[in-house]
Amino acid sequence: MAKVIHFRPDKCTSCKRCETACSHKYFNVFTSFYSKIKCVAFDEEHLYYPATCFQCDNPPCLPVCPTEAITKDPETGIVRIDEEKCTGCGACMEECPVKHIFPYDEFGHAIKCDYCNGNPECVLFCRDRAIEWREITPEEKTEREKLFQNLGDKLREVKEL
Amino acid sequence: MKGWTGKILRVNLKNNKCTVEKLNEDIAKKYIGGRGIGSKMLLDEIDPKVDPLSPENKMFILTGPLTGTGSPCGARFMVITKSPQTGTIACSNSGGYWGPELKAAGYDGIILEGKADKPKYLWINNDKIELRDAGELWGMDTHETTRQVKAKTDARAKVACIGPAGEKLVLMAAIMNDLNRSAARSGVGAVMGSKNLKAIAVRGTKGFSVADGFRDVNVEISNLFKGDVAKGYGYFGTSMAVDYCNAVGIFPTNNYREGVFAGAPNINGQAIRDKILVRKRSCHGCVLGCARVTRVKEQGFEGSGEGPEYETIYAFGSTCKIDNINAVAKANYICNELGMDSISVGVTIATAMELYELGLIKEKDVGMELKFGDAKAMVELTRKTGLREGFGDLLALGSYRLAEKYGRPELSMTSKKMEISAYDPRGSKGMALTYSTNPRGGDHTRGATAFCEIFGIPKKVKSKIIEGKAELAMELQNLNAAIDSTGVCMFATVVVQHEPFVKLLSAATGLNFTMDDYVKAGERVWNVERLFNVKAGFSRKDDSLPPRILREPLSDGPAKGETVDLETMLDQYYKLRGWDNNGIPTEEKLKGLGIK
Secondary structure, eight states: OOOEEEEOGGGOOOOOHHHHHHHHHHHSSOOGGGOSSEEEEEGGGTEEEEEOOOOOSSOTHHHHOTTOOEEEOTTTOOEEEOTTTOOOOOHHHHHOTTOOOEEOSTTOOEEOOOGGGGOOHHHHHOSSOSEEEEOOOHHHHHHHHHHHHHHHHHTTTOSOO | OOSSOOEEEEEETTTTEEEEEEOOHHHHHHHOSHHHHHHHHHHHHSOTTSOTTSTTOOEEEEEOTTTTTTOTTOOOEEEEEEOTTTSSEEEEEEOSSHHHHHHHTTOSEEEEESOOSSOEEEEEETTEEEEEEOTTTTTOOHHHHHHHHHHHSOTTOEEEEOOHHHHTTOTTBOEEETTTEEEOGGGHHHHHHHTTEEEEEEEOOSOOOOOTTHHHHHHHHHTTOOSHHHHHHHHHGGGGHHHHHHHTTOSOBTTTTBSOOTTGGGTSHHHHHHHTEEEEEOOTTOSSOOEEEEEEOSTTSOEEEEOOOHHHIIIIIGGGTOOOHHHHHHHHHHHHHHTBOHHHHHHHHHHHHHHHHTTSSOHHHHTSOOOTTOHHHHHHHHHHHHHTOTTHHHHTTOHHHHHHHTTOGGGSOEETTEEOOSSOTTTSTHHHHHHHHOTTSSOSSSOOTHHHHTTOOSSOOOSSOOTTHHHHHHHHHHHHHHHHHHTOOHHHHHHHOSHHHHHHHHHHHSSOOOHHHHHHHHHHHHHHHHHHHHHTTOOGGGSOOOHHHHHSOOOSSTTTTOOOOHHHHHHHHHHHHTBOTTSOBOHHHHHHTTOO
16 A cells, blocks of 8 residues: 555644645745645634645546646556646636645646655654654544545635635 | 845834835844844834833834744744833734744734724735724624634734733733734733734735755754653643742742642643643644643633643732632633733732732722632633723733732832742742843743753752852843744743754854854843833833842742842842943943944
């Protein structure tokens, strides 16, 4: 089984170090806007969800892309967006239940997490082990699916993270 | 510039004018940022004799070069203005996420001038700055304000705001950000209220950069946060200090008449864990996670939020002789929601309790009984203070003005009219200098010697002697002023001291800061703050402590029989500082630091 970024929301303390790590690595600046991992906090309920793209088994974003810019690597499971092919139409962003595909330029081009090709920077900066880079057990996979569902429900009314 | 965004936003509230100014590079190098640059601007831009609540007072909100960089504990911003509570420089630090967002919007800081003709809120959306009507928000608590402002701007915006306390000019009013983080002390919330400014919402998507190589240094230094102290912050939060201080007899109890509180086990870090803790929380970039997200279910005290911290436990707990952590947390929630400094409010209530005990304050004045240990009365008066309701209108002026009104100012546990913190100087002698020479008044966060005297961090020194304390106080004060200028939380330095942050500061800015430069910057900041106070009319006579601490020996516990010889300590301290015998910095000293 391929490694994933395993999310453990109960361990998260909402420090956003994952976000600064990501935006710094890819855009050389600090802002959560450019980060492909977003720690989503629901303050009223005291819940923090550190999450990137879940790299779904059947990514809902994939079939809606009109230019077939989105592909899933059968070996690593990583879902990628081909920058050249992306036209910035926003269909994938709208389709993602957990809103983890982001526009990043004035043309609306989409970016998303690709696990840093197997060396995720955010995991290195997480001090609370709320995100881990490892293989997960079938039980953890079930938990992960529940988390996806849960986060999707909570973000139903949200347009963009 | 790297680390700094290089830009400061100046907002004139009166004529609705916003301008963007360049941050002066020389000033940035000499004063680093945050507390340093803010203090320098205050000294340069306002008349120290100005009425703090008049439109002529200005407010400087500054981040530091490490704010928002993912540096360990680099979340901080500093609010600097003239204090309505003390008449000195006001300077309040807060974490959360607001400061990093401001930098991501492209600004190191904001300068607020004048007074809006009616309630407004400021909306900073990257380059787009708007002063908007806040008529509907006026009167709302800080939580509701935050929700409403987000709804009116962007759900992702970060909000700093005042509550009813700031609007009503409670002298202990705070500025709250990200719901429960506060720039609490010295009445900065009242200054914001006097300017008719309800909130500042920020959304920053531009980001800012640091010098090359920062990332590797950050990884290396982030890995230093190991060991018991780091773990203690995460496990107990600051409340870990309760047991330490109580054990050595410096946990102020009964309005500072005792140093040991029998009820301490009911309000310590373990009690929080057992009774109210939901989870721990971190500010931006933090590697410690000292914030306590808590929930109280006890009837009458129901609520949810963050806290209490160690100081709050003293203020609403031991010094009011209340050993109910639910009540302490509830009073803390009320402070957060109405926007107040929990230390000053709690200590003011303890003063009222002593005046009540003496028969000077009557039941009919308060509208209820006000005995030490009465948790319900304490919580109710906290609420009334924030709303300036009934007797709360008087409490809103703080402990000194309250005690003065009843002819007993000496019963107010204050220095420069600011309520002192939870380390009794009688058993931790250096704290006498920490409180009395602190530019913002009686407070522990400007180089608390108790860290050495009580906790042995970073070195153990004897607590009950005065020898060496002037040197210690000065050293810690300079270091603290420097870290407060970088945008990093002082708690980080409790764990790894300062050298790692000198390294990070150099790495972020690409400039070569040495430890010497860093300490010198701290000393410069300290002298600038002092100079402001001197020009405002302060001198040795104001570097005082409550007579109780100078003359009444502690009656019990490990620090029994102790008082403080403050005058001798001040003599030594001024000499070391290069100030004259009246506590005024000499021309030579100021010149040497490049202040004049």
